[in-house]
Amino acid sequence: MDRTVAVTVTLKDIARQVNRSVTTVSRALHDCADVSPETRDLVKYTAAQLGYAPNVVAQRLQKQRTETIGLILPHHGPRLSDPSFGDMLTGVVDAIAGAGLDLLISSAGDVPDETPLYRQRIGSRRVDGFWVVRTRCHDPRIRYLIEQGAAFVACGRVMEAWDFPYVDVDYKHGMRSLVQHLCQLGHRRIAFVTGWSDLTSVHHQRQSFVQSVSELGLDDDPELIVEGEMSQHGGYRAAQVLFSQRQPATAIIASTDLMALGVMSAAQDQGLEVGSDVAVAGFDDIPLAETAHPTLTTVRQPAYQMGQLAGQMLAALAQGQPIARPRVLLQPSLIIRQSTNLDLWL
Structure with missing residues (x-):
């Protein structure tokens, strides 16, 4: 039986092929201005021919960011099969994907207080921020994330006058x-x-x-x-x-x-x-x-728009950028x- 062994292509392999240094190859792949257009094109063409794929894990470790947003579904829903939530989820994913971010979804199950799950995610540094859904009038999740100084955006408000970024409907x-x-x-x-x-x-x-x-x-x-x-x-x-x-x-x-x-x-x-x-x-x-x-x-x-706006806010937070409009209230029809x-x- 013919078995094909997958070979991982490295920066050294590309450098050897184009007769350039590993540093030059790396900078060419990242579109650095100090690399000539001809060298950039050559490096990228060779990388594609060799089947090079960047080591995402290594890049994230180097940046000290996970480039991942966390969503912990609360015990009272919504379910992924909910059509309205599905549109909102699509909006978030579309927005954060454009910024090179992933969405990690987990469920709280039947646990009424999801705070321990947030504490676990923050402690393990598995995500760069959180998307909070189905906010409650007096939401312990929002309180905890504010106290911890965690990056998050909520689709919904609370009754308290807390200062946090949200997108909601009137x-x-x-x-x-x-x-x-x-x-x-x-x-x-x-x-x-x-x-x-x-x-x-x-x-x-x-x-x-x-x-x-x-x-x-x-x-x-x-x-x-x-x-x-x-x-x-x-x-x-x-x-x-x-x-x-x-x-x-x-x-x-x-x-x-x-x-x-x-x-x-x-x-x-x-x-x-x-x-x-x-x-x-x-x-x-x-x-x-x-x-x-x-x-x-x-x-x-406007469920998709809600998700899209929340995703744009999350992308800005994950990249350390300010949010232009941290509180958005959309009008329904x-x-x-x-x-x-x-x-x-x-």
Whole structure:
């Protein structure tokens, strides 16, 4: 049997081939200005012909940087299968890859406090910085990273006035636009299927929902707010609670599109026509929102842009550069579809 043994090409091999010093070859490969264009071209051509690949580990040790960003998925999600988070993740990866950085993803599992994992990563110097997701109202991760002086960027805010770089969405504006839209359609009894109350995003949604309902003079029955797991199943179960009430809501807003799709399924199982008998709306504008039956009214959140901006901030921090805009609040937009008014589409 013919076995091919892989041979590692070194700088010495290239230097021997082009009759130059190892130092000259190294500087040519790094595009140093003191190497002539002719020598640079010759060295790079020879390196490619020989199949040279730089020793990334050695380079990172020399720089005393790992060129890696860490993401520790919290116990309450998001899951990698979440469409909205997938878009955000793609944005981060695209941005940091352009700066030559990698993303190391690990999970906290069922551990409610991820601080020990951050302590371990910082102590082992496995990453140059952290990307923090799904921030909580009073987030121990943010507190710990600030105390340690660690480099990090969060997609989300906290309730404290702490100084740290973040990218977030104006959830209050998004919720207000949804409640106003449903009010204009004549709904007076609007329910809110909310995600986990300790999440900052959900807190802002709920605060804006209560305020908007009050300002518009709508029914402010506390039983119209039901908390559920942030999944289709969680939305389905919360909707069952609402539909069992003596005076059910005529419109339901959910914290996420996945939850809203669960609400729609529960309504249809009750024999209700979504968009006619009951209006349903969500947040995110995931691809399923546009293909659901009926299509889902939602608040579009620029998930990819959020990730891209966070990735650019992380790249700057990893390279020791200042962040031009350390705090960014993006505006969402209302996308009206069939689930709130079938008559508009018939």
